[in-house]
Amino acid sequence: MRKHILVSILFFTSVVSIFGQEVLDKSLLWEITGNGLHKPSYIVGTIHIMCKDDFVLTPKVQRIIDRVDNLTLEVNFTDPKEIVEIQKSMNNQVSLTRDLDEANRKELVELLINEYGLSNSEVDSISSLGLMNLMTNKELQCEVVSYDVELIMLGMKKGKNFGGLEHGKEQLELFNKAFSVKEIVRQLKLKDESTDNLTSIIEAFKNEDMNKLYELGTDPQFMPMEVKSIMLDNRNKMWVEKMGRIMLIESTLFAVGSAHLGGEVGVIELLRKKGYDVTPVYE
Template identity: 45%
Template sequence: MNRLFLITFFFVLSFSSVFSQQNLEKSILWEIQGNGLKSPSYLLGTFHMVCVADLKLQEKVEKAIQDVDQIVLEVNLTDPKEMENLQELMFSSVSLSSQLNEAEQVELKELLLEKYNISLTTVDYLAPIGLMGLMAMKVIPCEVKGYDMEVLEVGVRQNKRIGGLEHFKDQVEITSSFYTAKEILTQLKLEDDFEENYHHMATAFQQEDIEALYQSATDPLFMSEEGKVKLLDDRNEKWIIQMVDQMPEQATLFAVGAGHLAGEKGVIQLLRDQGFTVTAVLK
């Protein structure tokens, strides 16, 4: 269960990783200037489930961390209450089986035993995000760590102020609103597709190829139109309000899922709409 919690922790964050296609340069780091800012701030696209063996911050990212006063993540991972809340949010007061008909319950029992070697009784009260984390745990055999966690650790060592744009509770409530029990059953059957999709996205992130990442991340097998609106557009607009307020006061590195960067309502475009100059940092 400890590994499931860890995978679920990163999986919650990974729901942020889809976006609309744009012709953007290959970079996960973008500099924010202009509009009265005394010092530049930065926008960093992260990937939340990176194999530890492949995880290394680029020099340009390390320099950006040094140059800012604070680091703001999607969720302030230095806040113990956030981690406590996530453990509670992994479970539901309503059982999964009670939301399925008899035939679906039988199918789910067989699926869990065959593919995941676990009984329905064991996971019946896991929240949707916990069950999706179960699938991620199965298809990602390596030890994983979030790119944002690496950024956070470097920032803490440099005594940077750490903040967050939202709470785990917000993210879990959003995903639970459109992942029904029947949808979870469908998703759990897509293990092979999920594994292939994950590897495509991981490779694209390592290459900083956000267009290729888009092709995999917006696969309709895994994300509905409703999900994209709730997970991306609505949250981006809320985040922009905070970003615009914070940047004049302190040079900030905003580290969020790479999926939030692009698109008509992506963070890059929303910042430009506010009058900021946002440019790719290539080296």
């Protein structure tokens, strides 16, 4: 999903409701306590890919990595089995153009060649996920880094345990289910709008503005309601169940895309409904 771009956020310590939408404090990092936990756990919102010049791993996140026993991401990329399964799934994906009729295929091929500089052979073999990654890289136009990878590298240096909330193969399957060929082609045509959206997301991330990140990350223009249900809401519910089991065993820092944290079906609200105290960490 192009909105690889996601966080948690910081500001006040109270939660209010405006137009029925929960407004959360500005912070990228949140503490989870109560409900039988012996030690605090934490959740940090991330952007999966961003420009190197925009990336900062804040001192407060680094301190929490020192404090916890476990670092759990959406997918445990330290597990070689995960990498193998992801590679297999990627290799098995069908070319995007093979699912289109001749008129739509011709339109897509011309668009990819003219806008993204792909050759005919590259167009013929590109997958839906490959195309979305290509779109993001073109929009960023910079040397990119992965927040997740940076967290993993620091966690490995500090000898932390690692886990995942789901498997990479499951992510790919959900992506293919959520984003039809027609939906991807529709978004491909929104080049200027998409670039503006991504720029705003990066700015909101740097400002730790969770509410703005949720608003941008769930913009119906890029994430229709049916896609949001598959890519955010349903996964959030499954993750919260698994988080509860993990936190009882080890103090954990969970790192997930920022759009997963806000909203009525966001991870923070779902944890609170389970009886946990979830509070922003400012320093």
